[in-house]
Amino acid sequence: MHLFPIVEFMGIRFDLSAIIAIVVTSIIVLVLARLSVRNLSVENPSKMQNFMEWIIEFVHSTIASTMPFEKAKKFVSLGMTIIVFIFVGNLLGLPFQIVTEATTEIEWLGITQAVLDSHDGHAHIAWWKSPTADLSVTAGLALVVFIIVHSLGLKWNKKHYLKHYFEPYPIFFPINLIETLAKPLTLALRLYANILAGEILITTILMLGGWGVPFMMVWQGFSIFVGAIQAFLFTILTMVYISQAAVHEDDPALSH
Amino acid sequence: MDIVMSSTLITIIAFLLLLWLLNKYAFGPLFGVMEKRRELIKEQMNAAETSRNAAEASMAEQKAALDEARKEAYAILEQARATSSKQADEIVTSAKNEAARLKDEALKDIESEKNKAISALRTEVGGISVQIASKIIEKQVDEKSQEEIVNKYLKEVGSK
Numbered sequence: 001m002h003l004f005p006i007v008e009f010m011g012i013r014f015d016l017s018a019i020i021a022i023v024v025t026s027i028i029v030l031v032l033a034r035l036s037v038r039n040l041s042v043e044n045p046s047k048m049q050n051f052m053e054w055i056i057e058f059v060h061s062t063i064a065s066t067m068p069f070e071k072a073k074k075f076v077s078l079g080m081t082i083i084v085f086i087f088v089g090n091l092l093g094l095p096f097q098i099v100t101e102a103t104t105e106i107e108w109l110g111i112t113q114a115v116l117d118s119h120d121g122h123a124h125i126a127w128w129k130s131p132t133a134d135l136s137v138t139a140g141l142a143l144v145v146f147i148i149v150h151s152l153g154l155k156w157n158k159k160h161y162l163k164h165y166f167e168p169y170p171i172f173f174p175i176n177l178i179e180t181l182a183k184p185l186t187l188a189l190r191l192y193a194n195i196l197a198g199e200i201l202i203t204t205i206l207m208l209g210g211w212g213v214p215f216m217m218v219w220q221g222f223s224i225f226v227g228a229i230q231a232f233l234f235t236i237l238t239m240v241y242i243s244q245a246a247v248h249e250d251d252p253a254l255s256h
Numbered sequence: 257m258d259i260v261m262s263s264t265l266i267t268i269i270a271f272l273l274l275l276w277l278l279n280k281y282a283f284g285p286l287f288g289v290m291e292k293r294r295e296l297i298k299e300q301m302n303a304a305e306t307s308r309n310a311a312e313a314s315m316a317e318q319k320a321a322l323d324e325a326r327k328e329a330y331a332i333l334e335q336a337r338a339t340s341s342k343q344a345d346e347i348v349t350s351a352k353n354e355a356a357r358l359k360d361e362a363l364k365d366i367e368s369e370k371n372k373a374i375s376a377l378r379t380e381v382g383g384i385s386v387q388i389a390s391k392i393i394e395k396q397v398d399e400k401s402q403e404e405i406v407n408k409y410l411k412e413v414g415s416k
Contacts, residue, residue: 012261014262014263018260018266018267022270026270026273029274030282033278033282037281037285037286040289041289042289042293043293049286052282056283056286056287056290077278077283081271081274081275085274134260135259136259136260136262137264139267140266140268140271141267143264143268144268144271
């Protein structure tokens, strides 16, 4: 298992590889988005614009059933950002790895003699990974969703939102609380575990050497699929939570 | 795997920043374009509907005009046919009348010629008879009284 370059600065620990991954992912997403809207056209959209619009339609269709377009617009933006960011992040760790080997102590990277000893004197430091293969990052994303969902619930229909913690009976409060907390937790863990598993298997296949090429091809392909599925899942769950927060009491078909 | 809190915080900041940037520079304009296209399509559909109605109306109009023209042509044809047959009848009638008139005139001429010939013959016969009688009777009668007598006899003969 690789180590990650963690430095301490002003008493706070910073994971350099995660920061690199986040920044790179953000830049790629931004560049992609800018490229796709470079030559916006009403009548003759470019391929990139078409693709972007297709994603928008797709994300919109996941919440359109519960919300009119004007109201849903900003959530479409949110869903778009989530799906593109996570998808790009999921793919980031696939094509290559950057690993440095440390055989001596590197104080500022947190490679102490004790760490070296536990790795037989060869500490492998991974600089490049998917941001979503880090629980801290996925937890951050899940936290954003969690805050948005609950603030929306409080803002839109406070009474119903507060009441649903005590339904069907007040004694169910702890269970409802667990359910509420489990949502972002599963959101973060599901994404993290899927992508991390992919990267671990890639590392393992690399150990096979030349024999691993066909396995690598298959697994890389499958990882792209998994990355797309996880991005889709994260987005659609976010949208479901948001639409649940928007449920009104006078709408018995949607309340739960 | 240990959790690095700073990564979480950086993720949140980066994500919100990305959301804001994308919203401002990418999705905002894209939404605008999509909205514009929706309006354009609506407009074009309305225009198509309008032009379809107009086409239908002008089609009906043309059809009516065509029907009318056909009716008119039929009427003109009928009229022409009637006129021609009437004219033909007229020509035939006038020809017939002309022929009858010519025939009558010819008959009249023949009659008058005949009468003339008869009267001339009568005069001739009278002269000849006077000569014959004067020769036969050898009595000198003046020609006038002789002619009266002959005419008298000839009338008697003619009425027989």
